[in-house]
Amino acid sequence: MKAIVQDVYGPADVLELRDIDKPAVGDRDVLVRVRAAGVDAGVWHLMTGQPYALRLGYGFRGPRNPVRGMDVAGHVEAVGSKVTRFQVGDEVFGACKGSFAEYACARQDRLAPMPVNLTFEQAAAVPMSAFTALQAVRDKGRVQEGQKVLVIGAAGGVGTFAVQLAKMYGADVTGVSRTAKTDLVRSIGADDVIDYTREDFADGRRRYDVILDIGGNRSLSHLRRALTPAGTLVIVGGEDGGRWLGGTERLLRAALLSPFTGQKLLSLISAEREEDLRFLTELLEAGKIKPVVDRTYPLAEVADAIRHLHEGRVRGKVVITV
Template sequence: MKAIVQDVYGSTDVLELRDVGQPAPGDDEVLIRVRAAGVEQGVWHLMTGMPYLTRAFFGLKAPRNPIRGREVAGRVEAVGRNVVGFRPGDEVFGTAEGTFAEFVCAKEGKIARKPARLSFEQAAAVPISATTALQGLRNSGRLQPGQDVLIIGAGGAVGSFAVQLAKALGAQVTGVCSTAKLDLVRSIGADHVIDYRHDDFADGARRFDLILDTAGNRPLSVLRRALRRRGTLVIVGGEGGGRWTGGFERSLRAALLTPFVGQKLKGLMTAERQEDLRYLAEVIDAGSVTPVIDKSYPLRDAAAAIRHLRDGHARGKVVITV
């Protein structure tokens, strides 16, 4: 089968389209014929091995799994002997290791049936980005109907899902984004939009019950100025920062600071669960959430897809079609 493979950590130059052996599902796995794969920030971190903390979990000298990609949508080709929830022919979406390939094996508990109203490309955009938004708002943020929520990075992959999910959960939503994305953020349901290049959301004029920061580079002191006295800040991801811990330094500082202030300051660690995929499929099929696709690339152009994501100008998600 064809797959995007790397032998060492590095830039997109280390990625190669190669013929590799087709995987066989284990007892608790399904074999999926990949139709589309999502591109998210984790792909870049695993490709580069940055920050260095990443390598402690995924391989010190090179990635243990050389095939990139973690979000998938496709059809089940075969199932392991312990799998009871799926059968060949089912259309599914979820997460697996090595989805930039024609076939991938996924744990039964990491996939769910694809939302009926979505194409494979749209469904591949959902698993990690939408789950991150959901868990940030609902689980870590404890979002309640009627609360004022600020989504920083509202025009990006996680942010575009967060705006729609926050509205579905009954919040008043303000989105922060660049000038080029203002219309997009309005179109997906934000009640208010702030252009970060011209306006300061932390000027004290307005405070929020919950801030979901998907942009990853503002100091905690700035974010706290926009937060109500008993409000909650949820930091998504670890962009920026040093070479060893990256942007996760902010999450560590938040955890150390929160016992001494009235505000709750949290870093988000997303858990990939089938129950969340099922919930997302329900709200998507109900019409409350629709993935925003910026651009699709063929498998051979996976490196270009990653570069486009890292440029920071993508409106919503970048996906790869197989």
């Protein structure tokens, strides 16, 4: 099969389109014929091996799994002997390792039947970003009806879902984005939009019960100025801290400070949960949330897709078609 492979960490130039063997199918695994695969910030971090701390879990000199990609949507090609939920031909979506390929192997509890109202491209834009948004809004932020919620990075893959989910839970939502993306943030239901190139959300005029800082690099002191005295800050990733620790440095500072203030300063490392994927499927089929696809690239152009993502111009999610 054809797949996007890397032998060493580095920029997008390290990615190569090669012919490799299909992945082996374990007893509880599902082999998926990939139709589409999502691109998110995690793909860039695993490709570059940055921050360096992540190499402890993924391979020090090079990635143990050389095929990138985590979001997947496609057809079931084969199932393991202990798989009971799927059969050959089913349309599925979910999370796996190595979805930038013609075939990918996933655990059956990381997949769900594809929502009937989505295309493969739309379904592939959902899993990792929507997992993160749901767990940030519902589990960490505990967003409730009537609260004022600020979503920083509202036009990205995670942010577009976070805005919609916060609205679903009854919050008054303000999204933060750059000028070219404010129209998108309004279109997905934000009550207000702040263009961060023209306005500072922490200018003291407004305070928020919950702030979701998605992939940001703002200081804790800056974020806390926009938070109510008993508000909750949820840090979702981040690009500060340099090559060694990356965003984890700010997460550590938040954890140390939180016990000494009335504000909750929390961080999120999202998890791939079967029950969350089922819940998201229900929301998608009911039209309560929808994926936003910026553009699609063919498999051979994964490197260009990742470059486009890293430049910060993406509105929603970039998707690879296979």
